[in-house]
Amino acid sequence: MSNITRWNPISEFDDLMNRYNRMFGLARNDRDSKDLFSRSDWSPAVDIKETPEAFLVEAELPGMNKDDVKVTVHDGVLSIQGERSIEEDNQDRKHHRVERFYGSFLRRFTLPxxxxxxxxxxxxxxxxxxxxxxxxxxxxxxAIEVEVQ
Incomplete structure (x- = not known):
């Protein structure tokens, strides 16, 4: 069975712009986050597996706990959303490299x-x-029987 993933060029462009903004420290404002084309700050890696009885969805959420994550199902769409907060910074500490993503995320999957x-x-x-x-x-x-008059 072949799985087809729909390519969305706008989301790829938006992801590229978000990475660029993060790299140069450009802040996003609230208006941007409500924009039609806005996306999450980051996106956790997800594996989807199938057994004869069920589908398994595994999402990597390191550094988070269960209270930071919300899972919903509505109209055939499974949503995983949450937020990973940056640790409180100590003024005595310098960051030489920050590669982990922080902020909100939202992943949606259409259920079969x-x-x-x-x-x-x-x-x-x-x-x-x-x-x-x-x-x-x-x-x-x-089957609905239609009566012809």
Missing amino acids: DNVDENSVKASFKDGLLTLTVQKAEPKEPK
Whole structure:
């Protein structure tokens, strides 16, 4: 079975601009974050696996705890959102390199038709969020008899 990922050139361009702004220390203002093309500050790596009974979604969230993450399912879309805060800086310390991303993130995944949206279970251990979505029998189309007059 082949998975197809839809290419979104605008999101790639926005990601490039965000990286550029972070590299040169250019701050984003609130207006930018509400813009139509705005994206998250960073995006956690996600693996999606399938077993005969369920789909597993594993998201790497190092340095975070379960209270920093919110998982929702609405209209067939699984959303993972949260925020990783930067550690309070001590004035006596110099940063020579900061490569980790901080700030808010949002990942969304369209669920296939053969899942039970109410079965989502989440666990969080050692910075790894694991979501399990149980498969359901595909719904059979309902035939409706049309009366001709």
